[in-house]
Amino acid sequence: MNKTAYTVSQITRYIKDLIDEDEVLSNVYIKGEISNYKVHSSGHVYFTLKDDESKIKCILFKSYSSRLKFIPEDGMSVFAYGSISIYERDGQYQLYCTKLEPDGFGSLYLAYEQLKEKLAKEGLFSDEYKKPLPMFPRKIGVVTSSTGAVIRDIINVSTRRFSGIKILLYPAKVQGEGAAESIVEGIRYFNTRDDIDVIIIGRGGGSIEELWAFNEEIVVRAIFESKVPIISAVGHETDITISDFVADVRASTPSHAAEIAVPKFEELKFKITNCHEALYKSLINNIRHRVLIIESLQQRIMNYSPNNIIIQNIQYIDNLHSKIINIINKRITYEKNKSQMLCSKLDILGTNILSIRRNKFLYLVGKIDALSPLKILSRGYAFVEKEKEIIKSINDIEIDDILMLQVSDGSVKCRVEEKLEVNLWEMN
Helix, strand or coil, rough: CCCCCCHHHHHHHHHHHHHHHCCCCCCCEEEEEECCCCCEECCCEEEEEEEECEEEEECHHHHHCCCCCCCCCCCCCCEEEEEEEECCCEEEEEEEEEEEEEEECCCHHHHHHHHHHHHHHHHHCHHHHHHCCCCCCCEEHHHHHHCCHHHHHHHHHHHHHHHEEEEEEEECCCCCCCCCCCCHHHHHHHHHCCCCEEEEEEEECCCCCCHHHHHHHHHHHHHCCCCCCCEECCCCCCCCHHHHHHHCCCCHHHHHHHHCCCCCCHHHHHHHHHHHHHHHHHHHHHHHHHHHHHHHHHHHHHHHHHHHHHHHHHHHHHHHHHHHHHHHHHHHHHHHHHHHHHHHHHHHHHHHHHHHHHHHHHHHHHHHHHCCCCHHCCCCCEEEECCCCCEHHHHHHHCCCEEEEEECEEEEEEEEECCCCCCCCHHC
């Protein structure tokens, strides 16, 4: 029986063809939990879908991953659409994903929350970056559709409130593909001009899909980077986009945005009248206050005239002179008493020291006198010299040696006739 041997590649390719031809596996809808989610430098996304019992490797090519409205994360439950096929090199089957949707939330809602959280952490919504609106704008730039009711509402409300206001429209797409880029271009265009005082971006109400351009990150960052204050007026009062959070002011409707941006002429006139009256009253009060200050200064000048100052200074100098004399006298008396006291102490101390030194001197003289050879000689002793050397032993002399005996009152010259080796103390 002949058996055909297949290579690994042939078997793998055969299995791949079987799977690719399967109608069920060519269009599958899988629910699972994402793990090992990685974005390659090429833009392709690799991850694993798993449940309690199994797992399957998945790939989402860049052309599909760039369309995602949310950011997948490990641990997120999702629905994956795509086809099952074999990756021939490893011989593994995997899901070639074409679409991902979060489980439990719509992808747009999840993307909205993720981007909102991300930008909030960056501080884009912080009040410290909010720019104040000008009190008297001369020209307003509006980024919206040229055919919708929004621009008509803004023009009607603005001109009704202040007929001299100028409005410049940048016609932009506000929904669908390319809308976000069009809105960004409008914001950046108005930032290149130096005659635009405030910008309004907006559109009418709609679904989250229709309003989505105002949730795109490029639009939000363009609003944040704008040097001109921006009012966001997207949809109705209940419609809230991410642009509303980053804008300097949020308006519930486009008409409301016009009311915020443009002051009402009658209100301005009333305010100017009140300011005029308040300024007049303030000026009168200020003049009266200045008059009182001048009168007070005149009185001070009288009080601080040169004659008064000289008289006061003379009296002050006299008092100061008396104080100085008293201080000097007290100091002299103090130093005199101190000197007398020190002299007394020195006399006593000198007398005591002399007495102590005299007694010590007498004591030392007594000790020296007691140790003096003359003192010993006065008691009947003598010492013997031979040729001016003191003899300490009979071994130092010989018969017929001439010796000198030193006594207390003179000396005796004698000759040695005999040596006796007898201890003087034994003789006694």
